[in-house]
Amino acid sequence: MKKNLVVVGYGGQGGWHADHALKSDVVTLHGIYDIKQERIDLAKSKGINTYDSFEAVLADDQIDIVVCATPNDVHKDIVIRALESGKNVVCEKPVALSVEDFDDMCAAAKKAGKLFTVHQNRRWDVDFLAIKSIIESGEIGDTINIESRVHGSRGIPSDWRCHKPYGGGMILDWGVHLIDQMLQLIPNEKIVRIYNENTNITTDEVDDGFHLMMTFESGKRATVEVGTYNFIYMPRFYMQCKNGSAYIEDWQKNCQIARLKAWNEKEVVPVQTAAGITKTMAPRDEITLDSYEIDRPKSDVHNFYRNLVKAIDGVEEQLIKLEEVRRVLLVMEGCFKSAETHQALEVNI
Numbered sequence: 001m002k003k004n005l006v007v008v009g010y011g012g013q014g015g016w017h018a019d020h021a022l023k024s025d026v027v028t029l030h031g032i033y034d035i036k037q038e039r040i041d042l043a044k045s046k047g048i049n050t051y052d053s054f055e056a057v058l059a060d061d062q063i064d065i066v067v068c069a070t071p072n073d074v075h076k077d078i079v080i081r082a083l084e085s086g087k088n089v090v091c092e093k094p095v096a097l098s099v100e101d102f103d104d105m106c107a108a109a110k111k112a113g114k115l116f117t118v119h120q121n122r123r124w125d126v127d128f129l130a131i132k133s134i135i136e137s138g139e140i141g142d143t144i145n146i147e148s149r150v151h152g153s154r155g156i157p158s159d160w161r162c163h164k165p166y167g168g169g170m171i172l173d174w175g176v177h178l179i180d181q182m183l184q185l186i187p188n189e190k191i192v193r194i195y196n197e198n199t200n201i202t203t204d205e206v207d208d209g210f211h212l213m214m215t216f217e218s219g220k221r222a223t224v225e226v227g228t229y230n231f232i233y234m235p236r237f238y239m240q241c242k243n244g245s246a247y248i249e250d251w252q253k254n255c256q257i258a259r260l261k262a263w264n265e266k267e268v269v270p271v272q273t274a275a276g277i278t279k280t281m282a283p284r285d286e287i288t289l290d291s292y293e294i295d296r297p298k299s300d301v302h303n304f305y306r307n308l309v310k311a312i313d314g315v316e317e318q319l320i321k322l323e324e325v326r327r328v329l330l331v332m333e334g335c336f337k338s339a340e341t342h343q344a345l346e347v348n349i
């Protein structure tokens with residue numbers, strides 16, 4: 001039987017959840033609640049059931065799942081109260097503004113005996129899944145370095161994301177996705193070093209971009225960069241492995257792979273540059289290098305909900321695990337600290 005879902009915070013992302021629930025094979029949209037009357041009115045105009053207060057949501061025993069899609073600063077209170085009222089809870093990312101707050105939320109879930117998870121929906125992004133599939137197939141060998149970037153040119157959206165008290169800024173907004181993805185791409189290894197610098201090009205109040213470098217215990221390196229003042233974009237993913245490289249230009253493009261067939265070349269044709277010739281930087285030919293593209297993996301983001309419902313029923317393991325979410329929050333705290341001191345941090349995350 002489908003589970004009854006209520007969305008708290010019917011804004012941009014709450015609307016996304018509501019639309020998905022309306023089409024879902026596993027959940028039913030039972031209603032929405034928002035503090036703004038205009039959002040309640042909009043829901044009503046679409047024939048969606050609405051609640052007059054958050055207390056009314058808490059009091060409704062028909063609800064199986066509460067989705068919290070409010071601005072970041074109020075996640076903690078809504079999540080804890082929903083758990084205490086006996087609901088399973090999905091919280092939007094970033095789940096909390098600190099590890100300490102997150103621990104309180106996890107303690108409430110444990111005490112209530114209810115499922116609590118976070119909507120890390122970018123685990124279903126096709127570009128990420130392509131890079132993950134290449135790593136897992138081993139076709140270009142062990143990872144040396146992964147670079148993950150998103151670039152835009154419009155600064156931070158001019159809403160609560162511009163303001164610190166609401167949990168604004170790009171580390172919390174986009175960083176949380178890209179760091180989460182990166183920790184999935186380099187699994188089972190501790191991070192030993194973090195160095196991050198923020199950008200404040202369009203505002204001083206919060207970071208409007210950042211550049212994070214992480215070193216893992218085996219020496220693998222990862223870069224995560226978010227930019228909102230980039231008028232030419234760098235690639236979404238760039239990866240160096242022991243036997244080749246992978247590259248994804250942007251969200252819509254296939255993954256390009258260059259796989260090394262043989263190290264030694266018979267003859268290297270030098271490249272002419274203004275200052276002279278170079279063989280070191282000359283491109284390889286097809287005798288030593290295989291260049292090809294892989295198809296974009298199939299992905300259905302609604303599998304987040306299919307897993308959620310099975311996890312509530314105890315027949316499947318929860319995909320977005322709380323310990324993974326906590327690790328991402330630890331990295332984000334490291335980012336803020338490193339940016340503040342302009343120092344690299346030795347860590348054990």
Ligand SMILES: NC(=O)c1ccc[n+]([C@@H]2O[C@H](COP(=O)([O-])OP(=O)(O)OC[C@H]3O[C@@H](n4cnc5c(N)ncnc54)[C@H](O)[C@@H]3O)[C@@H](O)[C@H]2O)c1
Nearest residue numbers: 009010011012013014034035036069070071072092093094
């Ligand atoms: N996973 C994703 O891909 C993704 C994408 C966008 C946003 N988000 C997350 O979703 C959350 C909401 O972001 P958004 O872009 O939808 O913001 P938004 O401003 O469009 O919507 C937030 C809504 O919450 C309502 N609200 C505020 N305080 C409330 C409260 N105490 N109780 C009930 N309603 C309240 C507001 O009136 C507003 O309608 C944020 O945590 C954001 O990071 C996630």
